Amino acid sequence: MTRSEIRELFAVLERPEVISLAGGNTDTSIVAHRIEECVHATLARNSAEALGYGIGEGHARLRERLVELMSLEGITAQPHQLVVTDGAQQALELLAKIFCEPGDLIITEAPTYVGALGAFDSFQADVRTVATDGEGVIPEALVERLEAIGAEGRRAKFLYLVPTFQNPSGITLAAERRGEIISICRQRNVLIVEDNPYAQVRFEGDPVAPLRSLTDDGIIYLGTLSKVFSPGMRVGWVLAPETIRERLVLAKEAADLCSSPFTQLVAAEYLGSGHVPDDLEMVRKVYKERRDAMLDALDAYFPAGTTTRPPEGGLFLWVTLPAPIDTKAMRARALEGGVAYVSGTAFHPDKRDGRRSMRLNFSYPSLADIEEGMHRLGAVAHEELDFARSLDDSINDGKA
């Protein structure tokens, strides 16, 4: 997203008549009462620690809880291997900082997480993409891409992946491809950055083991509590091989000395409360209903030729509209029509791509807002299509 697009989005959020399907917020009302309890417990027991400076790598108590959380996904790690960051976004920034001189290569999926592109661009990295299909990154395409880079006499700093419920596409890298991707990268000495914010938000289907659970070699793993706790607490972390972890701690200290010990201790309190499994159950139930409502509305209100791939989890639907609709051009008219979304172009390193797609968030809006927002958006898409076709007709008439 460009600056003006973000600005526009936030301006929208201040207009209550506009329904936003644009952000990446979760429904924090599910956990708000727990957070209140955890805040009070933290201030009652650990006020001085919570309100003072902490260490760069993060509070030991939080890191212990995060190790437990990762073990639920089959990841074996030790607290001393972690660095706590302000959301996974800061981890991306710090990785770009320690790895990238201007022009250095990073490989991503396309589309990919807009915030990762923002962090990589800010260090002037050269982002190349690897082809994907409905099963995620195509191993042969990855080999080809790495060989092409090798033929330039260069080497990629890392491959950045969101393997499960990818943002924005919702696609999960197939279990049977994961080992192959790992060995392709290992053979060529390319690190993998595995960004895994959504795996715990699975509504259906079998869990797929994270890459980091298959090997601890050559994987930098990023986690966040933004999806299962609260984005506003800004708690994320990196699990990295020792030499990289050390450099990350130094970079973290230069960046902001430490993450807030207060929010870290509140997060540790929450993770240790025993409520996480129940809360996650509720999150999954609520988001599944909302996803289903959004899929139903897509069927009901959008033009023929609109496609999507129902994701088994996560927060987003990635929708592609029939040609010649341009979702970036349509955005302004959608806002006039009272609904906001993010155009597909934001998620492509080459901003000319993704013009027919849009990312729609179903985790934050209520069922009523999903119904009404999709109704509005479908109407705008219909008008857009009718207008484009009438233009085509008049061009054809002109020719005749």
Next chain:
Amino acid sequence: MTRSEIRELFAVLERPEVISLAGGNTDTSIVAHRIEECVHATLARNSAEALGYGIGEGHARLRERLVELMSLEGITAQPHQLVVTDGAQQALELLAKIFCEPGDLIITEAPTYVGALGAFDSFQADVRTVATDGEGVIPEALVERLEAIGAEGRRAKFLYLVPTFQNPSGITLAAERRGEIISICRQRNVLIVEDNPYAQVRFEGDPVAPLRSLTDDGIIYLGTLSKVFSPGMRVGWVLAPETIRERLVLAKEAADLCSSPFTQLVAAEYLGSGHVPDDLEMVRKVYKERRDAMLDALDAYFPAGTTTRPPEGGLFLWVTLPAPIDTKAMRARALEGGVAYVSGTAFHPDKRDGRRSMRLNFSYPSLADIEEGMHRLGAVAHEELDFARSLDDSINDGKA
């Protein structure tokens, strides 16, 4: 400070028998009960906002309160001119990021804030120093430095100053020099970064107007709530000219999307509570007592020839020991003796300087810990001096 020194320091803090005069923490017990109230009010009234994502430049309500806070120091600003950061440390990081290519020049005082050196080093800036005396930066020395840089065909990106109760020296840039420093920099198109964390923590003497209150041209002003609210909340801000502010917002979004809306709203609640003047009064009273106790203990326990300059505010005493004591070498023995401090070398861009000095914190330790810690440290200094002199004697004996 090197990584190993920081590590050592934090290891120390886990040994309760060691008294730390090393950190920069405040005594948060003074405001802890207020923070508890503000947290409660924030979650009761603004839960969804506090727990969701916010905008890169920071919450409007906080920025309004920060403008009011700055107006107490005579600074005129508008909320839209501010960017909220994770402490002033993040502001230093973001400024280094947007201004510095490797090798670019920054001018600082020497000694100067260790965290600023960390941020500047992390972007491989070339840090040059300007001479100071008891009144702060010497205008003639600044002219000389800038001319020498000009003679190299180069230009400094900015002059970094902590004009009031400088960390670590405690020195305040004299009021009558401030206009001169501003005009020297303006004539040569050099920006000034004014880092002002301590001005509100003045125990005695007349307030000196911040540089930013004298002009809004060419000054990037950094503030923090770490000293008057809580370091652990990580709330700082930048007030900058518009073109720089825009670049800072983009850099902030790439760095971590936004500062925690939760801690921002708690901070806004606190600033709006009406309790700030009373709490500041208490902070000043408590820290003045501790400063006085530290000065008394310095007189009572330290070797003849030890010097300091009693600061009129802030958190630190900057102490210089008689030759040939090396405070860096002495640190390990002080730890054995049960007391921690930061060696003067940490605050010098050239780490060979500052070997006879040390920074002692009086804001965090209790009066009893100050008395006992200074007693221990004085004893270590005496031993160190006796040992060094006996070495000298034996060398002289050897020569005879």
